[in-house]
Amino acid sequence: MYAYNDFDAAFVAERNRQFRAQVERRIDGSLTEDEFKPLRLMNGLYLQLHAYMLRVAIPYGTLNSAQMRQLAYIAERWDKGYGHFTTRQNIQYNWPKLQDVPDMLDALAEVEMHAIQTSGNTIRNVTADHFAGAAADEIADPRPVAELLRQWSTDHPEFQFLPRKFKIAVTGSPNDRAVTAAHDLAIRIVEKDGEIGYAVLVGGGLGRTPMIGKIINEFVPQEDLLPYVEAVVSVWNLLGRRDNKYKARIKITVHEHGIDEIRRLVEARFAETKAAFNGADLDLFETIKTHFAAPSFTKRPLSAFDRAYDNDPVFRAWADTNLSDHQAEGYAIAQISLKAHGETPGDATADQMRVMADIAQEFGHDELRISHEQNVILPHVHKDDLPEIHARLKSHGLATANIGLVSDIIACPGMDYCALATARSIPIAQEIATRFDELKIEHEIGDLKIKISGCINACGHHHVGHIGILGLDRAGVENYQITLGGDHTETAALGTRTGPGFSADEIVPAIERIVEAYLEHRDSAEETFLQAYRRLGMAPFKTALYGEKADKRSEAA
Template sequence: MYYYNDFDASFVAERNRQFRAQVERRIDGSLTEDEFKPLRLMNGLYLQLHAYMLRVAIPYGSLDPAKLRQLAYLAERFDKGYGHFTTRTNIQYNWPQLRDVPEMLDALAEVEMHAIQTSGNTIRNVTSDHFAGAAADEIEDPRPVAELIRQWSTDHPEFQFLPRKFKIAVIASDTDRAVMKSHDVGLRIVERDGVRGFEVWIGGGMGRTPMVAKRLRDFLPRADLLPYLEAILATYNRIGRRDNKYKARIKITVHENGLDEIRAQVEDEFPRRRAVFGGEDQALLAEITAAFAAPAFKNTDPAPYFAARDADPVFRAWSDTNVTAHRTPGYGIVTISLKAHGATPGDASGDQMRLVADLGETYGHGDIRATHAQNLVLPHVPLADIPAVHAALKTLGLATGNIGLASDIIACPGMDYCALATARSIPVAQGIATRLEELKIEHEVGHLQIKISGCINACGHHHVGHIGILGLDRAGVENYQITLGGDASETTAIGSRTGPGFAYDEIVPAVERLIFAYLDLREGEEETFLEVYNRVGMAPFKSALYDAEARAYAAE
């Protein structure tokens, strides 16, 4: 992975020094909260319902053991013993004291981490495939490109005050594991006639107006990436709306102006941008790529892994869901669920983070990933060592075998923490997962993505959930709308609303009815929930939700 050079280290240190002075001025009253707000947001510090919240960047989800151990230290020293992994592969601390934040940032700098551009109307944390460098289906590791974009975009003077926040994702396979088409700009590394470049997608996003990105360019030569991104951002900066923050994202700019007009303006701007690039970016990309060289994989006998699967049905069930094929024979990709039944999705304690760091160091070539689905990954584990990894995970409640199943729920913090939320998300996720565990049907149900947001901003990605849940305030009462048919994969789709919402105490039974309706409707155990929905449509699921007879039957 990429490690800081002298410039990176000095840049972060200077930013931390500046922010320390700003915090001191806020504490002594020299700055009001309104004056302090834009300064703290530039450094990832929010003011939530109960306390400040610090959002730490995990660029493209990549961690090493030292970084994860430091995150554990921060959780125990400055928070309540845990951190919350988010859908942008960041980690949030919900309870820091303002006076402690500069010390937290200095501690992050010790392991080459920071909180810069995790907030504000700028280019946010670049995301990528959490299986990057390990996936059997990628044409190359996309993380060097993501790192190039991170370096180019950090403190870019032209793009610090965009109309709204701007999110970029980079993938390198036909399979989309980064929800690329929900980003302001999505990049897919492709090969055309033996030459590699990029498909460029623009205008995706969730929030109150969800949209799937549109293809702006079929093929962009590799050397043109940064000037083309500058052309996109310059166009957006020039014509994006600033009169209404709800209409300021680039998806609205594309929608209101039309894709052809946006393409024309970008292509007009592009030659001017390209003319000022002298190839230094490509030399830098070559240096970055060298930092992402594959580990020295070991040639080990995988027999212990298969013997453990034969001998232990619990291990077999866990490995069925949590272990993915690696591009290197004899290796597996291990996904560690942060979704134990009844737990808060995405939360990890200090002890749990240290355990994962130890496992990554001992068995995983020192490589650890955070995922947009709020889990952790050891991308390079010899198959022979996976039984030992599983045994260690069990000691701290991290061996839940539910990746891709119904209790692997994405959920935002909701009204338990967020000042913008209008309903609770965490208790709903906990209630659904607990009920699934009681029914013991998850493995029978199979692949099912449930996603929950506590407000219209959609941080829980509910729009692209097979079952999406949106919590709203209706005259002071929590009300939960359900959408069906969303898709977060390469066939991205926005879910459709089923009808009237459900009260807080009705939402878990409603989800249960949907699941049992699916089991009744499917034609064979291999047909997934989304496949059934796409085949039969909304009507039978709507009937299961709202018909009095169906509700009475489900209650028996």
């Protein structure tokens, strides 16, 4: 993984020094809250419902054990003993005191971390496939590209006050695990005639106006990537609306002008930026790549793995659900679920963070990843170490065998924390997970992604959930809308609303009826929920939710 050089260390130290002085001025009253707001946002500090919240960047979701231990220390020293991992591969601390935030930032800098550009109208933390550098289906590791973009975008003088926030995702696999189509700009590594290049998408995004990104260029050569991305952001920076924040995102700009016109403007701007770069970024890119060399993998027998798999049904269930194929023989990618039934999705205690750090250092080539699905990944583990890893995880509540199942729910903090939320997300996620654990049918249901947002900003990605849940305020009462058929992968699609929403007391039984309808109508145990929905359409699920009359009214309409 990338290691800071002297410039990086000095840059972060100076930013922290400046912010410490700004915090002191806010506390002594020299700065009003309105004056302080843009300064704190540039350093990842929000003011939420009950307290400040510090959002820490985990670039492209990659951590080492020392960094994870420091996150644990910060949680204990200045928060309430836990952190919340987000859909942006960040971690949030929900209870810091303002006077402590500069010390928290200095502690992060000790392990080459920061909170710069995790908020504000700028280019946010660049995300990537959480299996990067390990996935068996990978064309190339996307993390060097993500790191190049991180360095280019950090404190970029032209892009610190954009029309709105700008989110970038990178994937190196044809199977999209990075939700690329829901980003302002996405980069997909592709291969054409033996040459590695990039397909670039623009104009994706969720929120109040969800849109799937459009391909602006099917193949950008490696040497042109950075000037091309700069051209895209530069064109939007000029065209993007600043008169209405709800219409300021690049997705609206693309919609209003059309992808062909945006492509024409970007190509014209690209001719200028390419000449200005003059290839200077290529040497930097080659240097960056050296930081992401694959670990030294070893060949060992699988006796311990085979013995545990054959004789321990609990281990077997975990291995079947939480392991993915690795590109090296004898290795696996292990996903650690932060979705134990009834717990808050994405939360990890300081003790749990330290356990994961210890395991990564001892068994996982000192690498951890945070997924956009709010779980933690051990990207490189030998299969014969997995029984010991599973035992340690189990003793700390981290061995839930539910990756990709109905209880592996993405949920935003909702009205328990967020000042923008209009409904609770966390309790609904907990109740759904608990209910299906009681029914003991998760593994029978199979692959089913439920995503919950507590407001229309869609931080819980509900638009691209197989089952999406949006919490809204209806005359002071929480009401939950359901969408079906969303998809965050390479076949990305936005979900379709089923009809009227449900109260907090009704939403869990409603989800149960949808699942029962799927189990009744699927053509085999191998047909997933999404496949069944695409084959059957909305009708049987709408009938399950609202009854025959509602379905007939829908058909008549």
